[in-house]
Amino acid sequence: MLSGRRIAIIGSGTMGRALAGGLLRSGKVEASQLACTARTRQTAEKLSQALGLLCTTDNVEAAREADILVLCLKPMDVVRACEGLKAKGALGHAPLVISIAAGVSTAALKEALGEGIPVVRAMPNTPCFIGKGMTVVSKGTYASDEHAAVALDIFSTMGRTMELEEKHLDTVTALSASGPAFIYVVLESLADGGVMRGLPRAAAIELAAQAALGAAEMVLQTGRHPAALKDDVTTPAGCTIAGILAMEDGRIRSVLARGIETAARAAGELGK
Numbered sequence: 001m002l003s004g005r006r007i008a009i010i011g012s013g014t015m016g017r018a019l020a021g022g023l024l025r026s027g028k029v030e031a032s033q034l035a036c037t038a039r040t041r042q043t044a045e046k047l048s049q050a051l052g053l054l055c056t057t058d059n060v061e062a063a064r065e066a067d068i069l070v071l072c073l074k075p076m077d078v079v080r081a082c083e084g085l086k087a088k089g090a091l092g093h094a095p096l097v098i099s100i101a102a103g104v105s106t107a108a109l110k111e112a113l114g115e116g117i118p119v120v121r122a123m124p125n126t127p128c129f130i131g132k133g134m135t136v137v138s139k140g141t142y143a144s145d146e147h148a149a150v151a152l153d154i155f156s157t158m159g160r161t162m163e164l165e166e167k168h169l170d171t172v173t174a175l176s177a178s179g180p181a182f183i184y185v186v187l188e189s190l191a192d193g194g195v196m197r198g199l200p201r202a203a204a205i206e207l208a209a210q211a212a213l214g215a216a217e218m219v220l221q222t223g224r225h226p227a228a229l230k231d232d233v234t235t236p237a238g239c240t241i242a243g244i245l246a247m248e249d250g251r252i253r254s255v256l257a258r259g260i261e262t263a264a265r266a267a268g269e270l271g272k
């Protein structure tokens with residue numbers, strides 16, 4: 001699906017670089033199909049050397065040459081950059097524009113890019129750096145199923161993908177894009193419990209991380225409900241149920257669920 005398509009990554013920070021690396025490693029695109037832009041010349045030169053591909057500070061030229069633009073800019077920069085591309089006539093060939101900016105709607109992007117430009121929003125997360133990411137994509141007004149499929153193909157080079165309606169994207173941002181940070185807090189806390197009982201810190205972190213990895217794989221591979229999998233571990237009168245009840249006393253479920261709800265509301269404010 002990406003064969004022969006030219007892709008420009010506009011904004012080569014943390015996520016832009018991860019995407020460029022994922023695309024190249026996957027073999028789905030060659031370095032000659034890919035261009036990146038950065039704000040400063042120093043960053044552009046460093047990236048050109050590190051990734052072995054064209055990296056400039058010229059968004060307009062990169063957009064003119066590309067069939068697909070992936071906007072990896074901060075939410076507050078993305079609309080201004082789109083308006084600049086439109087004003088400089090860089091979008092006359094109606095490229096597919098994919099934005100990963102949290103909280104910036106396809107309606108706002110359409111307004112900035114102009115009529116007829118197909119837009120897809122995508123929400124990746126940092127485990128994309130190691131090919132274990134999750135990216136959700138949503139179509140905007142002019143985007144077809146084929147455009148969504150192209151976006152899914154691009155982000156599948158960095159992990160799992162899913163298509164959902166745009167109304168869910170702020171919630172997806174909280175659960176899936178901010179999600180790893182919440183899991184790190186949980187991992188650190190579980191490890192602290194181990195350290196309190198005398199485990200060396202490194203061992204406690206590894207045990208907590210592997211337990212989380214294994215539990216997550218059990219959910220994904222078996223398709224069973226987490227509650228059913230939890231019941232498999234909780235022997236009557238055993239130590240697991242004792243630990244769960246202590247966590248329930250601290251309202252662990254509502255604390256985590258409210259955390260997602262709060263982060264989702266904050267995500268909705270980011271692009272404003």
Ligand SMILES: NC(=O)c1ccc[n+]([C@@H]2O[C@H](COP(=O)([O-])OP(=O)(O)OC[C@H]3O[C@@H](n4cnc5c(N)ncnc54)[C@H](OP(=O)(O)O)[C@@H]3O)[C@@H](O)[C@H]2O)c1
Pocket residue numbers: 010011012013014015016037038039040043059072073074075077081100101102123124125126177
């Ligand atoms: N990080 C996450 O976990 C995550 C997850 C999902 C989605 N996102 C979204 O991904 C987007 C990028 O986040 P990030 O963490 O990758 O941010 P970042 O590391 O700050 O990257 C943004 C990059 O854009 C460059 N830039 C700024 N203005 C530019 C312009 N006019 N033209 C070209 N490049 C420009 C910046 O260059 P300078 O460094 O020189 O300023 C920087 O390298 C955000 O919208 C965020 O909402 C992030």
